[in-house]
Amino acid sequence: xxxxxxxxxxxxxxxxxxxxxxxxxxxxxxxxxxxxxxxxxxxxxxxxxxxxxxxxxxxxxxxxxxxxxxxxxxxxxxxxxxxxxxxxxxxxxxxxxxxxxxxxxxxxxxxxxxxxxxxxxxxxxxxxxxxxxxxxxxxxxxxxxxxxxxxxxxxxxxxxxxxxxxxxxxxxxxxxxxxxxxxxxxxxxxxxxxxxxxxxxxxxxxxxxxxxxxxxxxxxxxxxxxxxxxxxxxxxxxxxxxxxxxxxxxxxxxxxxxxxxxxxxxxxxxxxxxxxxxxxxxxxxxxxxxxxxxxxxxxxxxxxxxxxxxxxxxxxxxxxxxxxxxxxxxxxxxxxxxxxxxxxxxxxxxxxxxxxxxxxxxxxxxxxxxxxxxxxxxxxxxxxxxxxxxxxxxxxxxxxxxxxxxxxxxxxxxxxxxxxxxxxxxxxxxxxxxxxxxxxxxxxxxxxxxxxxxxxxxxxxxxxxxxxxxxxxxxxxxxxxxxxxxxxxxxxxxxxxxxxxxxxxxxxxxxxxxxxxxxxxxxxxxxxxxxxxxxxxxxxxxxxxxxxxxxxxxxxxxxxxxx
RNA sequence: GGCCCCAUCGUCUAGCCUGGUCCAGGACACCAGGUUUUCAUCCUGGUAACGCGGGUUCAAAUCCCGCUGGGGUCACCA
Numbered sequence: 001x002x003x004x005x006x007x008x009x010x011x012x013x014x015x016x017x018x019x020x021x022x023x024x025x026x027x028x029x030x031x032x033x034x035x036x037x038x039x040x041x042x043x044x045x046x047x048x049x050x051x052x053x054x055x056x057x058x059x060x061x062x063x064x065x066x067x068x069x070x071x072x073x074x075x076x077x078x079x080x081x082x083x084x085x086x087x088x089x090x091x092x093x094x095x096x097x098x099x100x101x102x103x104x105x106x107x108x109x110x111x112x113x114x115x116x117x118x119x120x121x122x123x124x125x126x127x128x129x130x131x132x133x134x135x136x137x138x139x140x141x142x143x144x145x146x147x148x149x150x151x152x153x154x155x156x157x158x159x160x161x162x163x164x165x166x167x168x169x170x171x172x173x174x175x176x177x178x179x180x181x182x183x184x185x186x187x188x189x190x191x192x193x194x195x196x197x198x199x200x201x202x203x204x205x206x207x208x209x210x211x212x213x214x215x216x217x218x219x220x221x222x223x224x225x226x227x228x229x230x231x232x233x234x235x236x237x238x239x240x241x242x243x244x245x246x247x248x249x250x251x252x253x254x255x256x257x258x259x260x261x262x263x264x265x266x267x268x269x270x271x272x273x274x275x276x277x278x279x280x281x282x283x284x285x286x287x288x289x290x291x292x293x294x295x296x297x298x299x300x301x302x303x304x305x306x307x308x309x310x311x312x313x314x315x316x317x318x319x320x321x322x323x324x325x326x327x328x329x330x331x332x333x334x335x336x337x338x339x340x341x342x343x344x345x346x347x348x349x350x351x352x353x354x355x356x357x358x359x360x361x362x363x364x365x366x367x368x369x370x371x372x373x374x375x376x377x378x379x380x381x382x383x384x385x386x387x388x389x390x391x392x393x394x395x396x397x398x399x400x401x402x403x404x405x406x407x408x409x410x411x412x413x414x415x416x417x418x419x420x421x422x423x424x425x426x427x428x429x430x431x432x433x434x435x436x437x438x439x440x441x442x443x444x445x446x447x448x449x450x451x452x453x454x455x456x457x458x459x460x461x462x463x464x465x466x467x468x469x470x471x472x473x474x475x476x477x478x479x480x481x482x483x484x485x486x487x488x489x490x491x492x493x494x495x496x497x498x499x500x501x502x503x504x505x506x507x508x509x510x511x512x513x514x515x516x517x518x519x520x521x522x523x524x525x526x527x528x529x530x531x532x533x534x535x536x537x538x539x540x541x542x543x544x545x546x547x548x549x550x551x552x553x554x555x556x557x558x559x560x561x562x563x
Numbered sequence: 564g565g566c567c568c569c570a571u572c573g574u575c576u577a578g579c580c581u582g583g584u585c586c587a588g589g590a591c592a593c594c595a596g597g598u599u600u601u602c603a604u605c606c607u608g609g610u611a612a613c614g615c616g617g618g619u620u621c622a623a624a625u626c627c628c629g630c631u632g633g634g635g636u637c638a639c640c641a
Contacts, residue, residue: 011641012641013640013641015640015641045641047640047641048640048641050640051640051641122639123638123639126638126639127638130638137564138565139564139565139566139637140637141637165639179568182568182569185567185568186567187566187567188566190565190566191565191566191567191636191637193637195638196638196639198639199639200639201639203639205638205639205640205641206640206641207641209641210641225635226568226569226634226635227634227635227636227641228635228636228641229567229568229635229636230566230567230568230635230636230637231636231641251568253568253569253634254634254635256633256634258573258574260633260634262634342575345575345576345590346575346576347575347576349575349576349577351577353589354589357588357589358588358589358590359576359577359588359589359590360589361575361576361589361590361591362590378569378575378576379568379569379570380568380569380570380633380634381568381569381570381633381634381635382574382575382576383574383575384574384575385574385575385591385592387574387591387592388574388575388590388591388592389591390591391590391591391592392591394604398604437604438603438604438605439602439603439604440603449602449603466601470601501600504600505600508600514600515599515600516600516601517600518600519600519601520600520601522600523600523601523602524601529601529602530601530602531601531602531603532601532602533601533602533603534599534600534601534602534603535600535601
C-alpha cells in the first residue's frame, strides 16, 4: 500500500457561470481520482479581486453538485440533503483569498534565496516597452531591468514599502514535461521571462498560488485543459525552486463549436443580436432594457448584454440561445446522466465492446468512476455536437422509470416552467410518463407532447387538413363513426389507457373497419390534429368529460363546415 | 509573427505504440425499408473517412521528413 493517495483537483475562478468545458475538466478529474481510489478536491481561485464574486462561487458549486460531480475536500455545500466538501485532511482553507499568508511565506523564501526579486516598474512603463517590442516585431520579454539595481538597494526599497511586484528568476535551461496524454513536451528557456508571482495589490498570481496550493494540498495529479500546457514549465520550475514534489500532468484537448469557433458566452449574445435583427425590432422589446442601450447594443458588435437580459430577449422572441454554461443545459432540460456521459465521451474512449460487438458509448458515472483511464484520451481538439448530446439525452429519458421520469420532470418544471408544474402534479406526471418519455428529447419539450391538454375544451383549434382527412373525406364516414363511438364512450366505466384501447379495438371490429378508421377521427376530435401520443393515453390524460365535450364541439363544427 | 500541441466518415471516435488479419469498425446525423391507430420509440439495410507530397519497406491509416490545415500561448486573468 502506498501512503500517498491520489488527489486530483478542479480549481475554477469564480468569475461567471460554470462553462461546459470546465464541467468536462471537473468530471474527468473526478473520474480519475475515483478510479484510483483517491480524492477529488475543489479549490476556488479568487485571487482576482476585481472579477471574482461570491454568487459565482455558489453557482459553480451548485452546478457541480447537480451534475453529481461530488468533491471530497473543498468548500462545503448543502445540496438536496447531502453535504459536499469539508476539510477532513486539514489542508484548507479552499479559497485562495484566505491563503495569502501561505503564499507570502513561499514568496519570501524565494526572495531570501535570491530566486525571486522585487521589481518597481509601473504597469504603464511595461506596457510601453511591450508596444515597442511589438512595433519592432520582436517577441516581448521582461528585460530584467530591476536586476540592474543592486540587490541591497532592491531589498531596502522593498522593506521601505515601495510599490512593487515580485518576479521569479526563470532559469536558462530547457524544460521537459512528461505529459500523460501528449507525451514528452520540451520547451526552450527563451520562451519564458521572469514572470510575476505577486501583484502590486499583494495578491499572488495564478502561477504562484497554484503551485503552492497543489503542493500543500497534496495534489498528485493535475488534469487540466490544453491551454495550460505552456504554463506547466513555469509551475515545474517554481516547484523545484520551492523544494516541492512534481505532480503528474495531463493536458486534455479543448472543445469547440461545430464551426470551429470557441464555445463562449458571446455565442449567446451573437444569437440574440441576430434574432433581433432578423425580427427587425427597432426598439427594445423588453422593459429591463431601454431603447438607447438596445440600439447601441444592436449596432456595436463588441457590446454584450447581461445573461439575464439576453434570456428575457430570447423569451420574448421565442428563440432559444445556444447552451454554453451548465446552467443553460439544465434549463434546456438536459439531465446530468446524459450530459456527463456525452462529456466524458468527447475526447475519451472506454475501448470496450458491448455484447453485440458495437463500441461501448453509453455508460454511467459508476462506470466512469471505475474504468476511467488517461490512456483512452485523444490528443486532438473536438467539436461539441449538440445533436448527439440530444440523442443521448433522449435515450436516458426513455430509459427512466415512469416514477423517476415524473420526479425529474416535476423538479425541472418547478424551477423553469411553473405553469406546467401547477397543471400537473408529480403523480399526474407518472401517468403522463409513458406517453411523454419516448416523445421528448429534453424535459423542456415534454410540454409540447401534451400541449393538447393545456388548451380548454372549447378552444381547440382544428387543423383543417387533418379534419378533412379523418372526418369529412369519403362522405363523412369518419364523422359517422365518431358519433357512433361517442355514444358508446359515454358509457365507459373504466377510463384507463388500456381499457380505452381495447374498447376502441372492439368497436372497430364490430363495425368491421380497421383501427385507423376510428382512431384518427377520435384523435383529431380531441386534439385538433392528426398527431398525438397513443389514443388510449391521449384520452386518458384528458378524462372522459373533456373527451366528450371535445367530440361534441368537433362534430358540431365539422357539420357546420366551420373548420 | 515566435514557440508549443494536434490531424481517420458531416460530427465523436476504434485501429497507429508492437507495419500485413483494414478495398478501415462503432456511434450520432442522413437516406431507404419494416413494425405500429397517428407521431415517437423500436428493428433491418445503405451512403460516407485514412489532408497533401516525399521517403523507409516485399508491404504504411500505421514508422520518418516536409507542406497544408486546425488549435493553444505570448497579462500585475486564471
